[in-house]
Every structure is written in C-alpha cells, then in structure tokens.
Amino acid sequence: MGKLIRVLVVDDEHYSRDELKHLLGEYPSVEIVGEADSGEDAIVKTLQYQPDVIFLDVEMPKMNGMEVARALMEFKKSPLVVFSTAYPQFAVEAFRYEAIDYILKPYDQEQLQQTIQRIEKLLTPPNDIEVTKPLGKLAVEVDGEIFYIEPKEIIYIYRDEKVSKIITTSQEFEVRTPLKELESRLLPFSFFRIHKSFLVNLTFVTRLTPWFNGAYQLEIEGREEMLSVSRNYIKTLRGRLEI
Template sequence: MTQKIRTLIADDERYAREELKHLLSQFPVINVIGEADSGSDAIMKSLKLQPDVVFLDVEMPELNGMDVAKSLCELKKVPLIIFATAYPQFAAEAFRLEAVDYILKPYDDDQLQQAVKRIERKILPTPKEEHAFGKLAIEAEGEIHYLFPDEILYIYHENKYSTIITKKETFQVKLPLKDLESRLAPHSFFRIHKSYLVNLQYVTRLTPWFNGAFQLELDGIDEKLSVSRNYVKDLRKRLEL
C-alpha cells in the first residue's frame, strides 16, 4: 500500500482552501486530513492532527503565516511547510524558516507538481536499491519489450500516449507519464516539464530561453527540449557537482 502524506491546508479564505484541496486531489500520495481558517486554528489543528505537511497562507487573521511557521517549528513533530500565498515579497523570510517551497496564487500546475515532488523526496522512503537493476517492461503492438533505463533518452506525453525515445527505437505506450516516472525513480530521470521526462546522463547543455525558462540539449538528439522555469532550480541541483 502506498504511504499517504497527511496534509493540512491553512487559509482564511474558504474558496482558496477548496481550490487547493481540489488541485491536491490529483496527487494520489496526498491525503488532506484537515483545514484551518486562521493562524491560531492552524496551530491547534497541527497539534491535534499531526500532519506531515502544512500548506500555509501568509496573510491570515490573529496570527500571520510567518508567526504560525515559527510556532510549528517548536512542535515535537515538526511538519514540512509550504507557503501558498498571493504575496511574493515574503519568499526570502519563508526560506529562512526552512520552508520546503513557496507557491503563488493563482496556482500553476507545474509549480504545484514540483512542490509535491519535494515533499515526496523528504517524506517517502527511497525505492529499494535492487529495483535499480531491473528493466522497464512496456507493451507495444502486442509485444512486451524490456528496456534498460540507460537506453532511454527521454519520454514525452501527448494525447493520452507516452512516447519513449531510446538510442535505437521509439515506442508509444498508453501509460501516464507519472507511472513511468515512478518506475524510473531509482535511475537518473528528471521531470523538466509536465509532459517531459529526461535521462540526465545525456544532458549536454542548458541554455536560457525566455521568462525564466531554459532549453535543454541531449547527446544524440537535435531537438531542444523546453525546461519549465519551476523545474530549473532543482534540475541544476541534480546536474551540477
């Protein structure tokens, strides 16, 4: 059974809580166990429910999000904190409080997905090492193919199909990208866009593009792949010594 991440949403606006709860429902690993409508309520609910992570608004009555975060850091079980707010100017203070992420309203799908991935890496157990030696089994045209992960250059998802680009062949399978990403988790694969998963072993160049995005080049591929700006920071951490 997949471990669920116990999640509390704290925001004084009901609509904002409902929207975030709806967006988080697309991630099977997230289990929203409660909601809080004020800073003091967020602290009380955290004491009572013992969440793994708190999505925390900044501007709330009674206590603002920063004060709540400081109080949560004093708990016996300190939850991960993700600030979810319309105010970008508090980001620096948020990271001084060791927040896992700082996402802005209106929520961006890529940004939210990246935040959940950060939570997963911190909370969920690392896949067992023995899985790193297996092959990826895929069914295409009635046959089962077994691929070494090292053979795969990148994968992209479009129109309900995932296309797997290897050094020699291309396979099209009716599998969600999330499924393939999970299977390849023990290997050197990284999501650079909501529709693209690349093998970091073959990255040769990262070039600034526009609006904070980058273009990525892979060894043996002429096409340049787009890296969403929300993935650039973590991508560079994975790539660089």
C-alpha cells in the same frame, strides 16, 4: 514512496482552500488529512492530525502564516511548511522559518508538481526505492471514473498541452496526470523517456533508425506512426535496447 504524504491545508479563504485541495488531490502520493481557516485553527489541527506537510497561507487575520510557522518550529515533531500566498514580497522572510517552498497564487500546476517532488524526496528514506514493489496496474481517472490499466498493454504516453494521452493496445485514455508522475509510477516497468513529452514501453519497440541532426525514430509494433527520439536520450536508449 511507501506511505502517503499527510497534508494540512491552511487558508482563511474557502475558495483558495478548495482550489488547492483539488490540485493536490491529483497526486496519488498525497492524502489531505484536514484543513484550517485561521492560524489558531492551524495549530490545533496540526496537533490533532500530525500532518507531514502544511500548505500555509501567509495573509490571515489575527495569527498570520509567519506566526504559525514560528510556533510550529517549537513542536517536538514539526511538519514541513510550504507557504502559499499572492504576495511574492514575503518570500525572504518565509525561508527564515525553514519553509521548504513558497508558491504563489494563482497556483501554477508545474510549480506545484515541483513542490510535491521536493516533498517526496525529503520524506522518502534513502533505501525506500529498494523495497518498493512493482505496481499491479496503473490507476487513472477519466471523467470521474477510475480505470485500471495493465502496464504491459501501454504502448506509449505523451503530453499534449495540459493532458497526458495514454496509448494502449486496445484504446486510448486522456488524463490530467503529469507525464513525470506517470513515469514515476511506471518506474518498475520497461518504460523510457525518449523526449520531454514522450514515454515509451520498450517492449513494443521493433526498430531504431537514424533521422537527422543526431536524432532517431522508433518503429512501434502495431502502430503506423514513428516516434522521434531526442538526441539527448539516444545514448541511454541504445544501452537500454542493448544496441
């Protein structure tokens, strides 16, 4: 999407705010514009920072999250609300206040990723994809350093437990960025998902050969290993390769 998602984090516990800010900070589309430690402070910070989204704790002293959400509904331009709590029993009530999601503590990265994707869809105009310009380089963080990778040098990317491994023509990178997010950022280029855990640059594909049970294998230029293609992706892949 074109502009960053402006996020306000609201929680009366300092540790919980820091944890959520850290997790949200891994998404390039997210900009944390502020934080609040109470319901009253959340109202003030919303007026001050005009966030697109508020991640809102439910259980807070004095003014709880539900009361904050009810107050926000009266705003002329109210932000999207995502409730965050350790108590699942508040879920039904939360959606009465037009919350777009409800995430539980301790935070699950996969659930948080789905929440961010939902927010991106809600905030992206229908024609935004048409005006998106191709990326110059892929920026990734490795051990606190930022590396800028030329997409044309990326051979393939795969997910290994909690990290994504980027294989290029000259070196390998290990990053925490989810594969789905990398796929989205590389959308303007010739990358294709061949498996739920693999994303390959089609410009490096030299041969597609049948394997077994309807699956195929890809032979990659400059690499000894063969990459397996799930049969769920093979029809679309053959179309992309003009086979």
